[in-house]
Amino acid sequence: MTSRRSFLQTTAITGAATTILPNTLWASTRPAKTRLGVALVGLGYYSTDLLAPALQKTKNCYLAGIVTGTPEKAEKWKKQYNIPDKNIYSYQTFDQIANNPDIDVVYVVLPPSMHEEYVVRAAKAGKQVWVEKPMAVTAKECQNMIDACTKNKVSLAVGYRLHHEPNTQEYVKGLRDGKIGKIQMVSCSAGYYDNRTTHWKQKKEMGGGVMYDMGVYVLQGARLATGEEPIAVTAQQYTTRPDVYKNGLDETTMAQLIFPSGARAAVQTSYGMNMNFLDVTGSKGTLRMEPYSAYNGQQGIWSGGGKIEHPYEVPWQQTKQMDDDAEAIMNRKPMLAPGEEGLRDIKIVEAIYEAARTGREVKIS
Numbered sequence: 001m002t003s004r005r006s007f008l009q010t011t012a013i014t015g016a017a018t019t020i021l022p023n024t025l026w027a028s029t030r031p032a033k034t035r036l037g038v039a040l041v042g043l044g045y046y047s048t049d050l051l052a053p054a055l056q057k058t059k060n061c062y063l064a065g066i067v068t069g070t071p072e073k074a075e076k077w078k079k080q081y082n083i084p085d086k087n088i089y090s091y092q093t094f095d096q097i098a099n100n101p102d103i104d105v106v107y108v109v110l111p112p113s114m115h116e117e118y119v120v121r122a123a124k125a126g127k128q129v130w131v132e133k134p135m136a137v138t139a140k141e142c143q144n145m146i147d148a149c150t151k152n153k154v155s156l157a158v159g160y161r162l163h164h165e166p167n168t169q170e171y172v173k174g175l176r177d178g179k180i181g182k183i184q185m186v187s188c189s190a191g192y193y194d195n196r197t198t199h200w201k202q203k204k205e206m207g208g209g210v211m212y213d214m215g216v217y218v219l220q221g222a223r224l225a226t227g228e229e230p231i232a233v234t235a236q237q238y239t240t241r242p243d244v245y246k247n248g249l250d251e252t253t254m255a256q257l258i259f260p261s262g263a264r265a266a267v268q269t270s271y272g273m274n275m276n277f278l279d280v281t282g283s284k285g286t287l288r289m290e291p292y293s294a295y296n297g298q299q300g301i302w303s304g305g306g307k308i309e310h311p312y313e314v315p316w317q318q319t320k321q322m323d324d325d326a327e328a329i330m331n332r333k334p335m336l337a338p339g340e341e342g343l344r345d346i347k348i349v350e351a352i353y354e355a356a357r358t359g360r361e362v363k364i365s
Contacts, residue, residue: 037064054318060326098125112207135342142343158342167298181284188221191270222265230257235355
């Protein structure tokens with residue numbers, strides 16, 4: 001069987017190349033900029049508490065505009081961040097953003113069920129696009145988003161902050177360099193207790209369910225550790241709150257991934273318990289990362305000695321992610337987490353849901 005190597009051998013996280021940003025109309029018709037204007041679409045927790053503060057610290061981009069359906073939020077943000085009226089949009093006026101030279105990048109930070117629509121609309125408006133994870137609800141939606149950005153000659157990046165994170169980059173390099181030998185087993189967990197009942201994460205029709213949210217982190221952990229794409233999965237789901245998590249909406253999901261090299265991964269994700277770690281077992285040793293996907297505080301220990309620890313304060317990850325992506329746009333460099341990367345994860349998510357529903361092993365093509 002031919003091993004299908006993952007993005008880790010084709011993206012900048014390991015120093016290689018991936019899809020190069022095309023010589024876009026955007027790049028060729030605009031004067032050179034030292035900072036890109038970013039418009040946040042959706043002003044929920046992540047935009048309010050993390051992205052907007054991070055954009056006050058970025059060097060390569062800045063908060064230029066907002067898109068919201070709540071007039072009260074628009075007024076508050078306008079005053080807090082000195083955003084001009086002409087850079088404030090509703091969902092009804094969103095397409096007018098095409099005529100605004102202040103805005104170079106549209107960052108879609110909406111419930112997953114809305115990602116496809118606003119990424120496609122942003123691409124048609126000629127704006128570079130960033131989209132928060134999970135990229136979308138289905139692989140078909142992901143592909144439509146990729147196709148729209150390609151057709152309109154704009155870039156697309158997924159908000160995978162860990163790709164830009166130094167502890168992650170260090171352990172990935174160590175594993176690729178053979179520090180613990182051939183990878184044999186991976187265990188990765190990410191979860192927290194979510195006591196909400198009416199958030200979009202608890203609404204299936206909006207892209208809710210833990211596998212889409214925290215689940216992509218554990219899939220990333222398995223793929224980052226092995227450097228491969230899984231070829232088959234089995235999975236199980238359960239809930240302790242059937243009144244909230246029902247009709248296929250998952251509170252806790254466990255999956256087992258099989259990789260071409262023979263490596264195996266056991267991943268767990270939950271809205272019902274707190275957990276966050278990555279364990280990797282190789283033929284010559286082990287790696288432990290805990291916490292693994294937090295906003296800060298990541299630490300790692302190699303069994304043969306040596307510690308991984310690059311400290312920083314929140315929201316450094318978000319600042320670094322946006323600065324890296326803005327720099328890539330301005331210099332026509334590869335994105336660390338392009339749309340194709342989000343698509344890979346959603347294909348696995350779909351396979352996991354099918355495996356849990358049917359009780360059978362599901363192949364991934």
